[in-house]
Amino acid sequence: MSNFLKSIVSYLTKNKEIPLNKTKLIKILYLIDVEYYRLYGEQLFELEWVYFKYGPYDYNFDKLLTSSNIEINKTPQSHFITVSENFDLEHEIDSTIPDTNGQVIIKRIIDQFGEYDLSRLLDVVYFCTEPMSEPIKIGDSLDFSKIDTNNPPFQKRNLKRSDPKKLKNIRKEIKKKKIMLKKSKENFVSEDRSDFFYEQMELLDKENVR
Secondary structure, rough: OOHHHHHHHHHHHHHHOOOOEEEHHHHHHHHHHOOOOOOHHHOOOOOOOOOEEOOOEEEOHHHHHOOOEEEEOOOOEEEEOOOOOOOHHHHOOHHHHHOOOHHHHHHHHHHHHOOOOOHHHHHHHOOHHHHHOOOOOOOOOOOOOHOOOOOOHHHHHHOOOOHHHHHHHHHHHHHHHHOOOOOOOOHOOOHHHHHHHHHHHHHHHHOOOO
């Protein structure tokens, strides 16, 4: 999995020159896994997806980044990631992922969603994937068996947003979490704040929650 991750990060940051942070990377990995399952009935990655805070997550993700020797450049707002300049081309997607179907799906999902900003990407994750559309709570495992394998691939499917009432309720809950976090901000120290924390605060500040 570590070589898989290196090759995907390289494809995003070097081939596509897309600025990448941890939150965006894990959401793209999730979309790849969903699409692979939709077409072939199994996950491509050995990730255990759960609903954590605002979306799909794997509790071992940070350890996986560390073991993959992926560079993490911390800023006050985010943790941007890349591979080292001397990254061996033998670790590119076509070499590290023997499954040619997986290669195609990885490149297609990245080509389609890689340049989405976080808000737009989260819309796809929340409203266009079956595991996230089920009634779930934080900590629940995401059930990939709910994925409709009869649905066409993402690129041919008209992605539809949730109904306005559902969207309004989700935004209301997120706004509540934002208020709670701001009230308890004195309990946080800067080194404990993840890129996810900063990104969600920035996203919520910009969001027009009705």
